[in-house]
Amino acid sequence: MNAPLPRPIVFRRPWYSVALERAIEALIMVCGISAVILVGGIFFFVFREAFPILASPNFGLGEFLFSIEWYPTSVRDVRYGVLAMIVGTLAVTTLAMAIAVPFGIGGAIYLSEFCTPKLRETLKVVIELLAAIPSVVWGFIGLTVVNDLLITLFDAAVGLNVLNAALLLALMSLPIIVSIGEDALKAVPDSYREAGVALGATRWQMVYRVLLPAARNGLLAAVLLGVGRAVGETMAVLMATGHAVQIPTGLLEPVRTLTANIASEMGEVSQGSEHYRVLFTIGVLLFGITFLVNLAADLAVRGRRR
Amino acid sequence: MSGPGMDATPVTRVRDLRVRYGTTEVIHGITFDVHRGEILGVIGPAQSGKTSLLRCLNRTLEFTPGGHSEGLIEVDGEDVRRTRDVYALRRKIGMVAPLPVGLPLSIYDNVAFAPRAAGLTRRAALDDLVERCLTQAALWDEVKGRLDSLGTKLSGGQQQRLTIARALSHQPTILCLDEFSIAIDPVTTMRIEDVLKQLKAEMTIVLVTNLTQQARRLADRTMFMLEGSIVELAPSEQVFSATPADQRTFDYVNGTFG
Numbered sequence: 165m166n167a168p169l170p171r172p173i174v175f176r177r178p179w180y181s182v183a184l185e186r187a188i189e190a191l192i193m194v195c196g197i198s199a200v201i202l203v204g205g206i207f208f209f210v211f212r213e214a215f216p217i218l219a220s221p222n223f224g225l226g227e228f229l230f231s232i233e234w235y236p237t238s239v240r241d242v243r244y245g246v247l248a249m250i251v252g253t254l255a256v257t258t259l260a261m262a263i264a265v266p267f268g269i270g271g272a273i274y275l276s277e278f279c280t281p282k283l284r285e286t287l288k289v290v291i292e293l294l295a296a297i298p299s300v301v302w303g304f305i306g307l308t309v310v311n312d313l314l315i316t317l318f319d320a321a322v323g324l325n326v327l328n329a330a331l332l333l334a335l336m337s338l339p340i341i342v343s344i345g346e347d348a349l350k351a352v353p354d355s356y357r358e359a360g361v362a363l364g365a366t367r368w369q370m371v372y373r374v375l376l377p378a379a380r381n382g383l384l385a386a387v388l389l390g391v392g393r394a395v396g397e398t399m400a401v402l403m404a405t406g407h408a409v410q411i412p413t414g415l416l417e418p419v420r421t422l423t424a425n426i427a428s429e430m431g432e433v434s435q436g437s438e439h440y441r442v443l444f445t446i447g448v449l450l451f452g453i454t455f456l457v458n459l460a461a462d463l464a465v466r467g468r469r470r
Numbered sequence: 471m472s473g474p475g476m477d478a479t480p481v482t483r484v485r486d487l488r489v490r491y492g493t494t495e496v497i498h499g500i501t502f503d504v505h506r507g508e509i510l511g512v513i514g515p516a517q518s519g520k521t522s523l524l525r526c527l528n529r530t531l532e533f534t535p536g537g538h539s540e541g542l543i544e545v546d547g548e549d550v551r552r553t554r555d556v557y558a559l560r561r562k563i564g565m566v567a568p569l570p571v572g573l574p575l576s577i578y579d580n581v582a583f584a585p586r587a588a589g590l591t592r593r594a595a596l597d598d599l600v601e602r603c604l605t606q607a608a609l610w611d612e613v614k615g616r617l618d619s620l621g622t623k624l625s626g627g628q629q630q631r632l633t634i635a636r637a638l639s640h641q642p643t644i645l646c647l648d649e650f651s652i653a654i655d656p657v658t659t660m661r662i663e664d665v666l667k668q669l670k671a672e673m674t675i676v677l678v679t680n681l682t683q684q685a686r687r688l689a690d691r692t693m694f695m696l697e698g699s700i701v702e703l704a705p706s707e708q709v710f711s712a713t714p715a716d717q718r719t720f721d722y723v724n725g726t727f728g
Binding site: 363 | 528530533557558560561563565567569571573574575583584586587588633636637639640
């Protein structure tokens with residue numbers, strides 16, 4: 165004789181628990197897509213301000229991109245050519261990265277692999293402090309210290325030039341590259357390090373042949389954030405580049421960057437005027453440049469992943 | 471135990487080895503020899519000091535903060551703790567970790583890593599070496615068409631054989647395996663066990679394992695460690711017989727321990 169089976173106990177979650185979970189899921193989704201909405205929104209509003217001039221017949225996109233003549237307030241013949249500023253931005257950023265990337269990656273490797281834990285803590289605090297210096301203060305340093313230094317050392321005609329701004333930008337993006345780069349190296353599992361060492365690799369061989377390939381994507385992200393910082397930086401370059409619209413022929417020539425141009429002229433234009441809309445178009449252009457940089461890096465990462 | 475014609479000098483001598491992490495002593499003065507050309511099985515429950523022993527052998531103990539060893543360890547007559555070239559020492563010892571570690575490099579570069587670190591750059595020599603090591607590790611046939619794909623993309627069992635191929639690439643005197651079968655399936659385990667039987671002709675193997683039957687199948691002698699001491703070190707037939715020298719060995723091997 166089989167005894168009747170006991171009735172299974174059915175657990176039911178209370179309605180508020182279910183509702184809460186749904187609410188949290190929805191909230192997390194909003195957080196997740198908010199970045200997309202914000203980027204889209206910013207692009208939309210910048211583009212909306214710029215659009216009328218792009219459609220107007222007295223504005224040529226070719227002239228805008230490929231002419232070095234920037235005379236937005238000329239009485240006779242207004243010309244909006246930003247090529248010199250594009251070159252200025254690229255020159256300053258490229259030079260800054262040429263300085264900051266080797267130092268930054270080197271610093272990250274030293275912090276993560278070679279230095280004692282005590283020294284590492286001290287260095288990290290100092291490096292974070294470096295990141296906390298406001299850009300306008302960097303601008304002051306450029307105006308005074310670096311300016312004098314470049315005139316004394318290189319006999320430069322103007323101390324405010326490509327090299328000056330690049331030095332400042334390098335120093336500003338260094339802390340970002342170092343700290344993100346160090347995180348990327350720290351994220352490499354210790355088993356990789358032990359495997360490398362057990363194969364008779366010296367410390368440097370282990371870093372070079374195991375760690376750098378393993379942390380490649382993280383390091384690239386660190387460099388990209390540094391580039392983003394350098395391209396977008398405004399105040400320090402406004403103060404340190406010399407702000408002259410010209411294509412530089414050397415490192416000691418003053419230039420003007422796209423960002424600094426927007427910042428310095430935006431206060432003087434009347435809202436809705438042609439000049440105003442052209443400045444917004446420069447904003448769209450900056451958007452495009454950073455987008456291209458990110459895209460290129462993304463493709464590079466994908467191309468090397470097999 | 472040693473067969474006829476076998477070199478009688480031990481490949482490794484360990485005398486009164488003590489290992490501490492900070493103030494905690496985990497190996498309490500052990501003494502034993504590893505004979506040339508044998509497979510020495512090391513069995514014992516967790517925390518018995520098996521892995522620490524291996525880490526002393528290739529001097530990776532020093533990477534653990536507070537790790538410290540005392541006593542004598544000799545490999546090929548050279549005092550490990552006072553060696554002048556620690557990198558050359560580590561290349562004498564092939565090490566296979568419990569979880570397979572395919573380095574994030576191509577299969578080829580994984581195997582060529584140690585020879586390159588040692589200064590071998592001739593492509594033809596590297597090609598030969600890579601093929602030979604992968605063949606020895608019973609992996610060549612599966613990967614020969616895609617040597618440039620990432621080692622980390624292989625399956626667990628393949629990665630473990632890749633690790634063995636890598637450990638063989640610097641032609642070690644001793645091959646140490648630390649619970650190599652922990653993360654791989656039984657069929658692959660058996661394949662690797664066959665590999666080890668063949669490798670025995672060329673090198674000495676120290677096989678740390680938590681599968682007592684694995685030691686029984688492979689090891690010439692078996693060492694039973696417990697809480698940082700050696701309980702028994704004897705030919706495997708004796709350790710796995712009905713009458714080992716120590717009652718605790720019998721209990722552990724037969725699963726009635728603790």
